Amino acid sequence: MSGPIDWQFESWAAFWQMAGHGPYVWAAVAVTAVVMVALLVAPLRRQRRLLAEVRAEQARAARRAAATADKPAGGKI
């Protein structure tokens, strides 16, 4: 990095304004951040939902076993 860190903007306000171009730059940063966070969070939530579905399937199988256990001669597919 050549020389000491030279901040381009004197204050946070100037950094936010960016000489008039602030809204555009920060809008772009915001949308990019939202999309990237979504790309990380969505798979994790999907994984949790899928594992919950696996548990529900096991409960379903238990119900089926219970149904056939008490009336084995009953209508079974």
Next chain:
Amino acid sequence: MNSALTRSLRRELLLAARRRGELANPLLFFVMVAALVPLGISPQASVLAELAPGMIWVMALLATLLSLEPLFAEDYRDGTLDQLLLAPAGMVFVILGKMLAHWLVTGLPLTLIAPLLAVLLALPAAGWLPLLLGLLVGTLALSMIGAMGAALTVSLQRSGVLLTLIVMPLYVPVIIFGSAVVQRAIEGFSWLAPLALLGSISLLALALCPLVVVGALRLTASD
């Protein structure tokens, strides 16, 4: 009676939610056709602004046509249509619920995504609000009138093209008043008159189309 309407509406929306992937197709079509216009004609904003009102309306019409075919076809195939015809609680309301659900699932999203097209086709700012209001009202008429075509052609195998043939002429007034609303606004005139006419067409369609659809479905069930 309106409980039949609300229950049918809820049922159809639940069904639509289960096929979310398919719902995006008319929207994607809507945006893609918009991208083809400049490629075909010219990227200059001035040229595009001239075409934008009419183009957006034609594209909304084509996108609605695209989504009409499965409206009754699936019910016809799995036997649900017979049960629909036997609904004692006023079949008209059950059908109306189905048609409103179709509008909520295709017409409304088309309206909400229209600003994106306005940007792509460089529509002047004056035309944005009229475009939204016009589409909001107009897509209702598009769905209602389109449902009639779908009901008439439900029992045919390849009904896609025939459906378009039947319905396109009926869409002419909607297209004329729809693009007139936006055109007038861009030129600075009052755009309420065409909007009011468009609204009356939609209300007329809302009242009469379900009856025609019931008749058409009863017709197909007895062939």
Next chain:
Amino acid sequence: MAWQWFHQWGSPRWFYQRSGVWLPWLGGAAGLLLAIGLVWGLALAPADFKQGNSYRIIYLHVPASFLALAGYYLMAIAGAIGLVWKIKLAYTAMKCAATIGAALTFVALFTGAVWGKPTWGTYWVWDARITSMLVLLFLYFGVIALYQAFDRVDVANKAAALLALVGTVNVPIIYKSVDWWYTLHQPASLKLTGESTLHASMLQPLLVMVVGFYLFYAAALLLSMRAEVIARESGGGWVKALAAGQGGGQQL
């Protein structure tokens, strides 16, 4: 040995465990690089003499554009591997790459449009590069829509892989035809992402951001593939054990 390693990738369980090990490192590195690159690009790099500060969007737009295109080719290659060697994991990679690629293409388009406003006064300009990017987004949506249209997964895999391959052949043709179309209609004017020579102090943060984006892409892809693998192997014993395990505590 290499062949055996190549086939090891075939077993989803093995993949799930290996990716579990790499993921924290990958995610950490990506986060670090992105943070450094962003601060460097937004706060430290000098303003462009012509465009002022709005050029700083380049630190998001260019990496996203790179990944949009690279992601498409990666998706197509994964599809090809699936078709040729019948490796299910390749199809999984293809499906997940499609979604992430589409998202990053959207980011590229959005940042490009926002950048266009201060530069040219309107959000959307039919610039050659951006138009091609829009067509690329439609290609992505095409692959995703085709994949979702089929109920049976194996048919969906093959169909989507085929469409992706066809797409790769078309992408260069599309880009060239759009360039030709653009020069046909457009009077000479600044190309948005032309090779205007960037000063070194502006270029360095850009490189950091590009690497950061690639690492992020890899991390997001692995995450998405892990969820997809669980979805496809939900019948498997190891998934049931994982479900039981995850019923209580949280372990990756």
Next chain:
Amino acid sequence: MHPLAAHSFPPLDSALLAFDAVSCERGGRSIFSLLSFELFGAAALQVQGDNGAGKTSLLRIAAGLLAPSGGRVLSRGEPVDSDRYRFGSELLYLGHHAAIKANLTAVENLQYTIDGRHRFELAAIFAALAAVGLAGYEDLPCRTFSAGQRRRVALALLLLSDARLWLLDEPFTAIDRGGVAMIEQLMAGHLGRGGAIVLTSHQPVSLAGLRTLNLTSGADDE
């Protein structure tokens, strides 16, 4: 015993369903003509005949889906079309295809019934699904079901609905042996409550008091 509905139907003063010299034409070809029969409570009629003899057409005419080319269809002494609402609410028609939505789960198919008239509690739905042998499959989407399972979901609707007249078109298609016994048990229960059934089937149906009507040979053995 009918697991759900306890009450039985009130007595009838005239036929629940009556064909008065009904004839049917399809594409210019006469399917059957001048057909008459009457169906009172606690009675079942099996319509037999070769393929194309018009069994399904007969049921659709009875349900009001198909207009007869001649004669009248009466219910409680009046033409069916005069009061479609009353006749509709007393009737349940089970066609060739089980009117089941593939994307909905079994429970949702019964919760959101098409004609919007029925409102069943969840417990009743689960009991009905268990009675037709679908315990454990309640919250699965029906697209994962076999044809037999989908038909059972439609049969569960028979249990839940209070319709007095059942019109069943080939109710046994795609049903295994255990299922057939279960359906016959359901029909017996329905007759016990004073309901009426018209069904078409190629299989022999073991049901007390069953009359058969053969469309091809025209025999109508009372």
